[in-house]
Amino acid sequence: MTEPAAAPPRDESMARPPRNQWWDVWDQFRKHTGALVGATIFAVIVLGAFLGPLVWHADPQVVPTGRDFITLRDTRPIYVALWDEGAKVNWAHPLGTDNLGRDTLARMMSGGQISLLVGFTAMGLSILLGTLIGVLAGFFRPADGPLMRLTDLFLALPLLPLLLVSVLLFREPLANAFGPEGGVFILIVTLVGITSWMQTARIVRGEVLALKEREFVLAARSIGTPARRVVMRHVLPNVLSPIMVSATLGIATAIITESALSFLGFGFPPDFPTWGRLLFDSVDRMQLYPERVIWPGLAISLTVLSVNYIGDGLRDALDPRIRGR
Amino acid sequence: MPDGTGTLNPLVEVRGLKMYFPITAGVFRKKVGDVKAVDDVSFTIYEGETLGLVGESGCGKSTCGRAVLRLYEPTAGSIRIAGTEIATAGFDSLRAMRPAMQMVFQDPQASLNPRMTVAGIIGEPLDEHTTLTRKEKLARIYELMDQVGLNRDFANRYPHEFSGGQRQRIGIARALALNPRFIVCDEPIAALDVSIQAQVVNLLEELQDRLGLTYLFISHDLSMVRHIADRVAVMYLGKIVELAPRESLYGSPQHPYTQALLSAVPEPDPMVEATRRRIIIGGDVPSPANPPKGCNFCTRCPKVMDICREIDPEFREIAPGRHVACHLVTQASQTAGQAAASEASGTTEIRIQQGE
Numbered sequence: 001m002t003e004p005a006a007a008p009p010r011d012e013s014m015a016r017p018p019r020n021q022w023w024d025v026w027d028q029f030r031k032h033t034g035a036l037v038g039a040t041i042f043a044v045i046v047l048g049a050f051l052g053p054l055v056w057h058a059d060p061q062v063v064p065t066g067r068d069f070i071t072l073r074d075t076r077p078i079y080v081a082l083w084d085e086g087a088k089v090n091w092a093h094p095l096g097t098d099n100l101g102r103d104t105l106a107r108m109m110s111g112g113q114i115s116l117l118v119g120f121t122a123m124g125l126s127i128l129l130g131t132l133i134g135v136l137a138g139f140f141r142p143a144d145g146p147l148m149r150l151t152d153l154f155l156a157l158p159l160l161p162l163l164l165v166s167v168l169l170f171r172e173p174l175a176n177a178f179g180p181e182g183g184v185f186i187l188i189v190t191l192v193g194i195t196s197w198m199q200t201a202r203i204v205r206g207e208v209l210a211l212k213e214r215e216f217v218l219a220a221r222s223i224g225t226p227a228r229r230v231v232m233r234h235v236l237p238n239v240l241s242p243i244m245v246s247a248t249l250g251i252a253t254a255i256i257t258e259s260a261l262s263f264l265g266f267g268f269p270p271d272f273p274t275w276g277r278l279l280f281d282s283v284d285r286m287q288l289y290p291e292r293v294i295w296p297g298l299a300i301s302l303t304v305l306s307v308n309y310i311g312d313g314l315r316d317a318l319d320p321r322i323r324g325r
Numbered sequence: 326m327p328d329g330t331g332t333l334n335p336l337v338e339v340r341g342l343k344m345y346f347p348i349t350a351g352v353f354r355k356k357v358g359d360v361k362a363v364d365d366v367s368f369t370i371y372e373g374e375t376l377g378l379v380g381e382s383g384c385g386k387s388t389c390g391r392a393v394l395r396l397y398e399p400t401a402g403s404i405r406i407a408g409t410e411i412a413t414a415g416f417d418s419l420r421a422m423r424p425a426m427q428m429v430f431q432d433p434q435a436s437l438n439p440r441m442t443v444a445g446i447i448g449e450p451l452d453e454h455t456t457l458t459r460k461e462k463l464a465r466i467y468e469l470m471d472q473v474g475l476n477r478d479f480a481n482r483y484p485h486e487f488s489g490g491q492r493q494r495i496g497i498a499r500a501l502a503l504n505p506r507f508i509v510c511d512e513p514i515a516a517l518d519v520s521i522q523a524q525v526v527n528l529l530e531e532l533q534d535r536l537g538l539t540y541l542f543i544s545h546d547l548s549m550v551r552h553i554a555d556r557v558a559v560m561y562l563g564k565i566v567e568l569a570p571r572e573s574l575y576g577s578p579q580h581p582y583t584q585a586l587l588s589a590v591p592e593p594d595p596m597v598e599a600t601r602r603r604i605i606i607g608g609d610v611p612s613p614a615n616p617p618k619g620c621n622f623c624t625r626c627p628k629v630m631d632i633c634r635e636i637d638p639e640f641r642e643i644a645p646g647r648h649v650a651c652h653l654v655t656q657a658s659q660t661a662g663q664a665a666a667s668e669a670s671g672t673t674e675i676r677i678q679q680g681e
Contacts, residue, residue, distance in 0.1 A: 219437075224419070225453055321439060
């Protein structure tokens with residue numbers, strides 16, 4: 001095959017080589033104000049939770065003994081002194097202490113690490129399962145029936161009894177294998193993951209069913225592309241938007257489910273702080289010590305909200321039709 | 326022009342192709358019937374020629390084109406491309422055959438992945454079937470873009486940034502990437518406006534001349550098929566009713582359906598247009614799930630006879646290269662043949678064929 005002889009000699013520099021499309025994605029992401037603000041807030045939260053303990057050395061688990069227990073317990077955050085001169089405040093505990101005299105700031109950081117880890121790992125697991133099952137059910141016709149019935153089965157399972165039974169069954173062996181915290185972490189992540197993938201699977205299946213009838217999938221087949229590469233190249237990128245939305249919502253669900261489990265006493269051990277645990281521990285005396293609810297609640301809400309905005313920005317940036325507008 | 330006398334190599338041979346889609350009903354998805362989208366179709370495409378496939382909407386043209394490339398699993402029949410049987414080939418041998426046969430799709434918007442760049446789309450066949458380096462691949466992509474008349478600068482753009490005609494050029498470039506010998510053009514111009522149609526058809530013809538391509542050109546635009554095709558097959562309700570070289574088909578259509586179809590083509594000359602006599606056929610196309618007994622066209626045929634409602638006419642060669650499935654013509658040519666044999670004088674039929 002030869003070049004058309006009549007074609008004028010081209011300026012090679014005119015044709016830019018294909019640019020890595022992730023640069024386009026980044027350019028578009030930067031234009032999304034909400035996503036940038038979200039990303040900044042999220043970065044602050046993550047850095048605070050994981051690097052904060054390097055700066056703030058208070059131990060979140062140590063209960064002071066003797067007289068200290070009386071003097072240090074139930075300290076209010078220092079800003080309370082602005083409107084209440086008689087408040088018990090202490091510069092050594094800027095966010096106050098709980099009813100056992102443990103530093104709230106340190107507990108927020110340490111709880112944040114667990115909550116964020118649980119949130120992201122459980123979301124990852126649930127998205128992975130949901131996408132896998134959704135794509136298999138949508139793309140491969142014989143797999144559709146069994147997989148969707150499995151999804152219905154999981155949707156119909158009474159969640160709480162299932163969680164309680166599996167905690168009872170698996171907590172001990174897992175704790176023996178991975179240590180008390182590691183065991184509970186794996187247990188909770190797995191439980192949250194395998195009980196929250198169904199919505200994603202249904203959405204993805206629906207999208208895949210519509211996509212696989214599109215002509216570009218037929219075009220790929222006419223080229224001889226094997227099914228797995230058709231899925232990776234043509235189907236998955238086009239179901240990214242609903243997956244992204246499910247993922248951002250999934251983080252919120254995971255953090256909240258973990259809180260609920262901790263509240264019921266089936267999550268992490270009582271002295272082991274997570275944002276959800278902090279919240280539920282303080283609910284009884286919420287009116288006396290509102291800060292104990294406000295701070296963990298704010299942390300959960302901000303994380304969820306910022307992740308939602310990041311997801312929104314990413315979804316727009318990944319769609320070439322929206323990009324460049 | 327190939328005249329079907331066998332002087333040219335047949336590239337694509339389709340014999341008795343059937344493509345049935347099952348109809349299921351009830352709780353247990355019991356099979357209750359078939360939609361006979363393509364029902365016993367046979368044709369041959371010679372190397373370097375264009376076979377036009379025309380017919381109204383829903384007559385099975387596209388299904389036929391897709392089944393020929395084994396994008397559907399045919400129910401029965403044999404498809405040989407360059408001597409290799411593909412109707413029953415396994416995935417791997419089929420994949421090895423894919424570079425030789427490609428397809429250009431009807432809707433250029435739907436046939437391009439909206440999330441891939443032009444370079445990615447044109448490069449996909451190269452990724453699948455060659456082991457070019459990144460640089461060689463880019464060079465080949467640019468070469469293909471030049472061939473179909475796309476600016477090289479468009480390589481980074483996405484399909485939504487193009488007009489319909491440009492998108493179709495991308496689709497054509499993708500089909501050309503692996504140097505195919507045979508391309509199924511599935512109504513490549515149906516979604517384009519008229520000025521762009523001409524450009525795309527000219528591009529297809531130019532590429533055919535330059536690269537020696539063979540086309541199966543599916544269309545419902547009879548004038549366009551007359552322009553591009555060497556031979557034309559007319560389909561009705563899943564069957565080919567007439568297959569003939571272009572000039573003889575347009576000059577003297579034999580099958581009543583072809584006659585009606587051609588009478589619907591508007592004439593550019595208003596004087597001629599005023600006197601044009603249209604054959605209007607009443608009724609609707611019967612459901613392909615429940616075709617009529619006998620000839621598929623018997624419910625609407627203006628020249629229907631008793632035999633048409635009983636016996637399905639055979640698809641027969643009535644003159645070299647001319648195939649028709651109609652009792653009228655078969656009877657006429659039989660009597661004509663007998664008459665010619667006994668009296669050695671030409672009937673109307675034969676005179677027309679000699680006049681080609």
